[in-house]
Amino acid sequence: MGNVGLLFVGAVLFINGMLLLGKVDARSGAVFNLFIGALQVLTPTYLIFTADGDPLKILAASGIYLFGFTYLYVGIGLLAGLDSTGVGYYSLFVAIAALGYSFANFRLLKDYAFGVIWLYWAFLWFLFFLLLGLKMDSLTTYTGWVTAIQGWVTGVIPAALLISGYWKHPTEIAIALGVFGVVVFAALWPLTRKPQQATRAAPEARSAGSAPS
Numbered sequence: 001m002g003n004v005g006l007l008f009v010g011a012v013l014f015i016n017g018m019l020l021l022g023k024v025d026a027r028s029g030a031v032f033n034l035f036i037g038a039l040q041v042l043t044p045t046y047l048i049f050t051a052d053g054d055p056l057k058i059l060a061a062s063g064i065y066l067f068g069f070t071y072l073y074v075g076i077g078l079l080a081g082l083d084s085t086g087v088g089y090y091s092l093f094v095a096i097a098a099l100g101y102s103f104a105n106f107r108l109l110k111d112y113a114f115g116v117i118w119l120y121w122a123f124l125w126f127l128f129f130l131l132l133g134l135k136m137d138s139l140t141t142y143t144g145w146v147t148a149i150q151g152w153v154t155g156v157i158p159a160a161l162l163i164s165g166y167w168k169h170p171t172e173i174a175i176a177l178g179v180f181g182v183v184v185f186a187a188l189w190p191l192t193r194k195p196q197q198a199t200r201a202a203p204e205a206r207s208a209g210s211a212p213s
Helices: 001-018 027-047 055-062 064-080 085-106 111-135 138-162 170-211
Strands: none
Touching: 001 027, 001 064, 001 138, 001 170, 027 055, 027 170, 055 064, 055 085, 064 170, 111 138, 138 170
16 A cells, blocks of 8 residues: 555656746646645555554555645645745755655565665755755755656656566665655756856847947
């Protein structure tokens, strides 16, 4: 059941990435956030109730709430036209908590691939904090691309492999994910900054060209 939820986490991250890139209308994106938010609250509740008190199963399920409440918060905020600061500072909380869940996956659950995936999510939610909490609008394009890519890399693809029984060699997957994340997200930074720098330079060039000699 958790793997199905992970699939739709990937879907909503992709949609939210497209929303940040201006490809999806905010209100229509809000509705999908509400759908997935509700799913990501119901799923861990069911998993915890059926865990028979197993602390490791409860630990693994509890992190899903972080996502469920994020998507509900985002969906309601978009529909109601609320200021995004609250979501931004909640994202800081999620980013810090994600570091803890990463440690738990590495140390307690011995799930190295998801240890790396939780690091991905910590990075992403920290970007949400910078963008929505601190209003660093210059990060919009970068965050949009990181969100959309993480939708596939941390959600859709792992879920599909887990559901189909092809999730094997987790240590090698963890290494591949680590290398992919560092290379791709580092390369995205200059690629997403160039258009903004060009946009700022254009008015300056026009102004200089029209200045009296």
